[in-house]
Amino acid sequence: MKESIQQLKPYIPEEPISRLKERLGLTKLVRFSANENPYGTSPQVKEAVLAYVCSHDSSQYPDSYAASLRTAIADFIKVPAESLVIGVGLDEVITLLSRAFLTAGDSIVISTPTFSEYALNGQLEGAIIKGVPCNEVTGATDLDGMVAAIDETTKLVWLCNPNNPTGTYVSVEAIRKFMKQIPKEVLVLIDEAYIEFVTSVEAPSALPLLAEFENIGIMRTFSKAYGLANYRVGYLVLGQGLVNYVQTIRLPYNLNSVSQVAAEAALGDQAFIRHVVAANAVARDSWEACLMQWGLHYYASEANFLFVEFKSPEEAKAVADMWLRAGYQVRMGLRPQWLRITIGQAEDCKAMQQLLGQFLGTCTM
Structure with a gap:
């Protein structure tokens, strides 16, 4: 075997949504961890x-x-x-x-x-x-x-x-x-x-x-x-x-x-792309306004996701777990105390933002 391969760690894919829903007893689970298009396909x-x-x-x-x-x-x-x-x-x-x-x-x-x-x-x-x-x-x-x-x-x-x-x-x-x-x-x-x-x-x-x-x-x-x-x-x-x-x-x-x-x-179908881009831009602005309101450090994004820093790895995990229990999965592990959040449709963004506000308003971590 190549020495370069022996030194690598295998990629561990995310748990399938169906299995994760069953394990956690969820009726709804939206994956905002893979930067997929929440508006589907043309x-x-x-x-x-x-x-x-x-x-x-x-x-x-x-x-x-x-x-x-x-x-x-x-x-x-x-x-x-x-x-x-x-x-x-x-x-x-x-x-x-x-x-x-x-x-x-x-x-x-x-x-x-x-x-x-x-x-x-x-x-x-x-x-x-x-x-x-x-x-x-x-x-x-x-x-x-x-x-x-x-x-x-x-x-x-x-x-x-x-x-x-x-x-x-x-x-x-x-x-x-x-x-x-x-x-x-x-x-x-x-x-x-x-x-x-x-x-x-x-x-x-x-x-x-x-x-x-x-x-x-x-x-x-x-x-x-x-x-x-x-x-x-x-x-x-x-x-x-x-x-x-x-x-x-x-x-x-x-x-x-x-x-x-x-x-x-x-x-x-470029009309579909224009719709996706416009909707993403509006939802992205709403996320940035929410993050600024709560004083969270994030990087200004031009993509369909946001990278957000929390006070500690423990707080980042707690936020991710809180969202997961509510049916929203975000990406952990890319950098300590940071989460990457795929930008979803307006209704899901609003729900996640309200949950985040509730968490930060009562958090003692």
């Missing part, structure tokens, strides 16, 4: 999937090139179709990138805290993980610190934007300035899984930078704003000089036909 997805399933034989392999979906994505974000790598969620894309560009002794640079898959896949390839802490007060990514962490061993830099779990956003201009300081042999990968939720600027994506820098890749997913977490569809946009290396090691037939159909239908 109705057009169901129609497209049912039409496909009713008219196609599942005994045949899917289109390995995902040609129809590939063309739809390329047209939508205005990039060459050949620059796309389509994966089974961004998890597969991250694995492919790490496998293609990392060997033992290389290093990667990440902000901390951030999405755990970057470090995990780096460790699998024997790479050294260089974590640069975010600003403790604002949660802002320390771009200067990340530049300083790069040395001759560095192959990849990962930038989650907005960042998970902090929710903070880095402007395109700041990324442009950052890229000008990055050696050309270092590949910068910008994970825009939550980019649709950004409302502070009209054009939040770093996609235009692909024309300015050859050592940049952009990643997107259908799991969040599009509500297709169960279908597992993500993609990478990478320059022609590098994309073939990733395509070469991609498994054939990696994305099933139903997922391809679902993603294309979801992409076609």
Whole structure:
């Protein structure tokens, strides 16, 4: 067995909702711990999937090139179709990138805290993980610190934007300035899984930078704003000089036909996305007003979740347990005394906020 694998701890998924409800004796349980879309999926997805399933034989392999979906994505974000790598969620894309560009002794640079898959896949390839802490007060990514962490061993830099779990956003201009300081042999990968939720600027994506820098890749997913977490569809946009290396090691037939159909239908319903983004922004504002009212420290978010600090790990756990007993599950364990709260629909947000107020008003911890 690889030594790098022996040193890893296995990922422990969350307990299934059905089993957790039964164990806790709950009639209702809403998961606000995985940043899933509380507004569901475009109705057009169901129609497209049912039409496909009713008219196609599942005994045949899917289109390995995902040609129809590939063309739809390329047209939508205005990039060459050949620059796309389509994966089974961004998890597969991250694995492919790490496998293609990392060997033992290389290093990667990440902000901390951030999405755990970057470090995990780096460790699998024997790479050294260089974590640069975010600003403790604002949660802002320390771009200067990340530049300083790069040395001759560095192959990849990962930038989650907005960042998970902090929710903070880095402007395109700041990324442009950052890229000008990055050696050309270092590949910068910008994970825009939550980019649709950004409302502070009209054009939040770093996609235009692909024309300015050859050592940049952009990643997107259908799991969040599009509500297709169960279908597992993500993609990478990478320059022609590098994309073939990733395509070469991609498994054939990696994305099933139903997922391809679902993603294309979801992409076609931008009215649904506008509804989701607008509703999320209103609910996010209500959460921030509540947190300010109670004097809780949090990071200003541009995503569909908030990262909130409590007085102690014990208080954070007590709040999470209180919400869980009421039927709301939030994410613990990402940082001591912090909770990540996925932003739900207005009714659930209001209920959670009232419960939090009651807890803090009587808490003696």
